[in-house]
Amino acid sequence: MNTGEQLLPVLAAGGPGLASGLRLAEARLNEVAGAHGEVLAGHAGGTLAAGGKRLRPLLVFLCAGRTEPDERVVAAAAAVELLHMATLVHDDVLDRAPLRRGYPTVVATAGRDAAVATGDLLFSRAFAELAATGSAPAVQALSNASTALARGELMQRDDAWSADVTAERYRERCQLKTGSLFAASCRLGAELGERGGHTADALAAFGDRIGVAFQILDDVLDVSGPVEDTGKHRGTDLLDGTVTLPLIVARARDEELRALDLRSAATTPREAEALCDRIAATGALERSRTEALEIVATAKRDLAAIDLEPWQRDALDLVADGVVARYS
């Protein structure tokens, strides 16, 4: 488990119930990764080990609000992380990424073919985990999120290198690519914690917002670095043709940037870094970061109106702050 130092206060707020829930979810993920033949065990094991902050399972537990671990909540926590892992494996296929968080990707070690199938398998297991809870609305929430993730991915590919991507379209993509699974994590937690209806909707809206803020910050970090913190070169989005908020804002402010043909402007890591510097010079990073902070502020404001246990609200507040406080 690599929840990240920034999340230690969240764990403290969540108490022993949260910590043991996260441990159970981690054990379940290891079990699933090891259970479907040696080939999967190898591929999925690497993806699991590359870890990550397990933010989505964390949201499931916090929104479920149980102080004792519950089997169905653990299953939902494992399911959202499995779906997330599946999309990471497929994203790496698309991006031909050699490393993720310093670990070799499945596509790098086993090839594109195995990576597509591994992603499919992780996908399937996400739904199998959730089906085991016996909750059809839970499955529906996950499949809606999963549809949104794929739509976001298609939109991103479709918009690659396009000069016409508006800030509005960018936000829609963030909602699809990231907000949707954060929202589903909160909704699943609420539903399985037996807090359906209005509370589930409100928690899902909270998740959606902090997911979008998380994505905006991710896109800021791709331009700002530093490399030592993010673990990847600056400007990978520019090399991929992914048009993000910093670039959109910078182009609105800098005529020369606006005149650039995106496809030819950054074809090498060195050119991409130079373009990052130009984007930063326009103040677009501060503007983008401010937008993320505003979204988090709205999320926290609305959270205050939801009927929650004090420890739940405290912990969710900390998570909201955490998504925009990374490396800053």
Place this chain on the structure above:
Amino acid sequence: MNTGEQLLPVLAAGGPGLASGLRLAEARLNEVAGAHGEVLAGHAGGTLAAGGKRLRPLLVFLCAGRTEPDERVVAAAAAVELLHMATLVHDDVLDRAPLRRGYPTVVATAGRDAAVATGDLLFSRAFAELAATGSAPAVQALSNASTALARGELMQRDDAWSADVTAERYRERCQLKTGSLFAASCRLGAELGERGGHTADALAAFGDRIGVAFQILDDVLDVSGPVEDTGKHRGTDLLDGTVTLPLIVARARDEELRALDLRSAATTPREAEALCDRIAATGALERSRTEALEIVATAKRDLAAIDLEPWQRDALDLVADGVVARYS
């Protein structure tokens, strides 16, 4: 709808309820393909149009045994076909296939990236359709099948060009790759037609068997052709490194074939066709076809012991015969 001439007797046996059910499922598939943005509509539309026999939806309807169309059964029929389409789109990515049944594949028209995401989207919609039925066991059945499909695909990639693939391992792969979704189609039909328990298990076993037989016959047709019927060159499996029953049997019978290094034996379509002729010369195609026929005979024998309406049994018998009677 392209159910294929061979399935006309099945439609006759199934009566007007079956025909209208299949029409509703087709309409639902078109709706799903059109509903998630223009990009998906374009990509999925092509895959849908390439059609196929809609064998899996047919099994759902026949096992449900309703004489009036039922919304949940239609949803399950759409779900199994969506899952099948998702795997076809991903298979085409892996095989870099330009055409499927004469239509350009998504990977050929839109690129690998869009094809992976399109497959993911179809995957998600399969689960969304099924979740809408409110049946958690149905979702579980589909996710188990979906896991099996991905495991089969991983196994196939892992065994590529291997001289060590036994007939037993080959059969296991057929079960994972094809039997599992045929079985799930029957199980879903039975469950949603409110024939759970023993009947659902028995119908799933029937589906599993005819799925394996279907796959064996597919692999025979890849060696035997004729191209005019199959719509693809002979020996594509050999070019892919996919070791199938005809090759396994032929290698056991022909020492020179056994000595061949599979990776270098067929690197061009012309070499693959020559290798097909050598395989055929050993009698391996007849042996493989006989195995498929025997499996179908067992499936039909066991079907006779299941408590079904006479029209259901007649129609399922015809489907079983159909999977091994293609182009012969």
